[in-house]
Amino acid sequence: MPLMPKRVKHRKVMRGSRKGNAQVGNTVAFGDFGLKVLERGWVKATQIEACRVAINRHMKRKGKVWIRIFPDKPITQKPVEVRMGKGKGNPEYWVAVVKPGTVLFEVGGVNDATAKECMRLASAKLGLRTMLVSRSSH
Amino acid sequence: MAELIKAMSRTEKGSTACNRVRRAGLIPAVLNGEHCGSLKLKLDAHDFEQLIKHHTGTNIVCNIAVDGSDEIVALLDELQVHTVNGKIIHADFKEVSVTKKLHTQIEVILTGDPVGTTMDQGVLEQTMHELEVECLYTALVESISVDVTDLKVGDKVSVEDVVAPNGITILSDPDLTIASVNIPSVKTEVEEEDGEPELIDGEEVAEKAAEENE
The missing domain is CATH 2.40.240.10 (Ribosomal Protein L25; Chain P)
Structure with a gap:
């Protein structure tokens, strides 16, 4: 089940701005290794779920995974073959807005090789350039 | 140096x-x-x-x-x-002064593989990465090593278990846990309905009313 908010204030929101770099959530805070994104964009809830599954499968129930982003932005789409106008479309999926520098996932309690492979697998599920970061890197 | x-x-x-x-x-x-x-x-x-x-x-x-x-x-x-x-x-x-103690943080490095992870299915989890200390700059070290080899599943290392190097006083709460070995919790995935989230302040009602008026 992909992540989504339980309660929202507004069903539909505007596209919003995503300028600048990540000012928060840009360091490895919980685990030993993290996956840092180098581009700005939207990460779908289904992509986050795919990454989580890929990481957990490779870790084989060892270690711990932290998901540092949450898809709290609803994205609407108009149905196919519908003329323009008649109001905004229906909410179809949820995304997390990420800026360059955001740490998406963290892993801990596993060795370096496993952590690196986990992050490589997770990176393949995303459409954004990423970088492996560790706690020790300044 | x-x-x-x-x-x-x-x-x-x-x-x-x-x-x-x-x-x-x-x-x-x-x-x-x-x-x-x-x-x-x-x-x-x-x-x-x-x-x-x-x-x-x-x-x-x-x-x-x-x-x-x-x-x-x-x-x-x-x-x-x-x-x-x-x-x-x-x-x-x-x-820094030779006579005045300074207040800083020192990194905690865990050494060894715990018994709980090698023999059992435990996972070593480090919850504290830095210790607050007070010392003269001459006594300052880059990191403090904590041996976790003897940890079994359910065991933990607290701040009070850490042996401070000479001249260093640890200021962190002695009861705080630095690392523990736990069994990873298995989450049972609950299949939830892929419905829409609940609205705060009943905005939906207002929207419907607006649509009806149109």
């Missing part, structure tokens, strides 16, 4: 001036202290990055020679790095 840093003083301040300094291959820095006051400095970026690279912890004591004058003993207080490329963009130094 304290590292020697050759620094140049700078007069210009502000983000634009600092960016100009960075473009020239230097790193803007400041040195604060009782005797020296507040000094604005610039350091050679390459030399400083090499110095940082060769240290595992963040507690680096340096001898700073400003414009070739007498050396000032200082502790690297804060290091600012670029969010994306990881380059050092600013350094904060704090002057």
Whole structure:
């Protein structure tokens, strides 16, 4: 089940701005290794779920995974073959807005090789350039 | 052993001036202290990055020679790095005294493989990565090693179990847990309906009313 908010204030929101770099959530805070994104964009809830599954499968129930982003932005789409106008479309999926520098996932309690492979697998599920970061890197 | 840093003083301040300094291959820095006051400095970026690279912890004591004058003993207080490329963009130094104790944090490094992870299915989880300490700068160490080899599933290492090196007083709460070995919890995935989230303040009702009016 992909992540989504339980309660929202507004069903539909505007596209919003995503300028600048990540000012928060840009360091490895919980685990030993993290996956840092180098581009700005939207990460779908289904992509986050795919990454989580890929990481957990490779870790084989060892270690711990932290998901540092949450898809709290609803994205609407108009149905196919519908003329323009008649109001905004229906909410179809949820995304997390990420800026360059955001740490998406963290892993801990596993060795370096496993952590690196986990992050490589997770990176393949995303459409954004990423970088492996560790706690020790300044 | 304290590292020697050759620094140049700078007069210009502000983000634009600092960016100009960075473009020239230097790193803007400041040195604060009782005797020296507040000094604005610039350091050679390459030399400083090499110095940082060769240290595992963040507690680096340096001898700073400003414009070739007498050396000032200082502790690297804060290091600012670029969010994306990881380059050092600013350094904060704090002057230290031979007689006055300083309050800082020391990194905790876990050594050994716990029995709970090698023999059982436990997972080692480190919840505390730094210890608050008080010491003279001469007694300062880069990191404190904690042996976790004997930890079984359900065991933990607390701050009180840490043996402080000579001259260092640990200020962190002794009851705080540094690391523990736990069995990973197996989450049973509950299939939820792929419905819409609940609205706060009943906005939906207002929307429907507006649609009906149209």
